[in-house]
Amino acid sequence: MFMNRIDSLVELLQKLNSGDISPELRQEALTMVQNVDPLELSLAEQKLIENGTKPEDLRHLCDIHMEVLKDELDRLKLGLTPDHVLTTLIDEHEEINKRLHILEGINNEIQKLESYDENNDIFAKLHSTAVEIIGAEPHHKREEDVLFPELEKRGVTGPTRVMRMEHDMLRAKKHEIKKLAEEVQNMNFTEFKTQLDEAAKFLIFNLRDHIYKENHILYPSSVQTLKEENLWTEMKEACDKIGYCSFTPGK
Template sequence: MKINKIELKELLKKLNSGEDVSGVKEEARALLERISPKELSETEQELINEGLPETELRHLCEAHIEVMAEELKALKAEVEEGHPLQVLIVEHDEILKVLDRLEQANKVIQEMNSYDCNNDVFKELKEVSYLLLETENHHKREEEALFPEVDYTGVTGPTRIMKMEHEDLWPRKEKIDYLTEHIEKIEFDDFKEELKDNTEYLILILRDHIFKENHILYPTAKEVIPEGRWEEIKKNSDKIGYCSFTPKDNKK
């Protein structure tokens, strides 16, 4: 059932109003349960074409996650090992583990009163920082191999939002890496404050970003991209390269 643009516009106004009204979430759930990711993406695209800023769709993406929990499970069952989407999903699982490690390392460091170079938590932070920078290969494959194919079908709204968030996340990864490399030159209280700010922001946004891609963008891509184009996406992905944490079996 095609969602009514007027209904969606009204819902967006409520979601972006800043009001904490439980009824708005329930209304969003009821509306979004009636449509598929593809239908939502098409309607979002129409609104963008009419001048709606992409930033105003972010709250809708968040609401959509709550009613699309089964989409990822179904998608995993549809794609074989080595399919570009399957690789991206597996990498998401690994990235989420990295974020868990970052969260724990930050928690330990925030409880410390001074820097101790012999404490393994700083070695852990450095390893995690390296892996966060490695996620750029994941994002690059999305932006250069997958997203253009989605855009070609006329559905550009979801990819624009994801690109915007990629750009938003990169400086945070760089900052955490900078902090780990210059910790001995920074006042420890300042180090902790900057680490906390960048870590908490990165974890919140990247976790949310991953769920939106898993539950909205990837199902949409699977539905709108012609079957014959996936081999080309795989070839382009291979050229770009993978992450150090990408399971070897998934690169074949």
């Protein structure tokens, strides 16, 4: 029965990925995902990858199921201790999202300017915000070196492959924004604005999307999958050795 549900979900995801989403298909998707838990969704995505779907094609595959997950994160946190590995990761996501909001405002302000002015502190704010967003690296390292391997040991490999790929993509875009902030005085300002607008909008959209999927799919799947006694305690010790971000609450 369990695998039949996975197969049905795989078929639904393939239909959604076709790009032609009718009202009937949308309703079918909503009805199905109301009865699908995060682990099943992860396994369905994994099966699609094994069948030849490229991981990058899954990044925006199933926005529909997000509609029924809006309150799931609060319920997940209620079941975790304040110092749990996942509690810290979720709290860091909130801080990263705050900085993405700041970056969005900075970009909007810069797009209204006609020329570079060294006395305008908006360019210093752009650089410092890019540095803070890059400063999330310990967050990603704890996921990649502690959380993901434990899932992969237990056969959950598809979602972690997608998340690793997105980390690499997002990492490059963060550094691109920082470099633009450092080179603005040497660039054609129109070209600078164009490059910044493209990079900032790409990072903001894709990092928000990435965070949402981790919060609502990967982390709940982790709770369901990693049930061995003392495992989370050992993982917390490994995370402590890696370290935390400058903005990590309570650290």
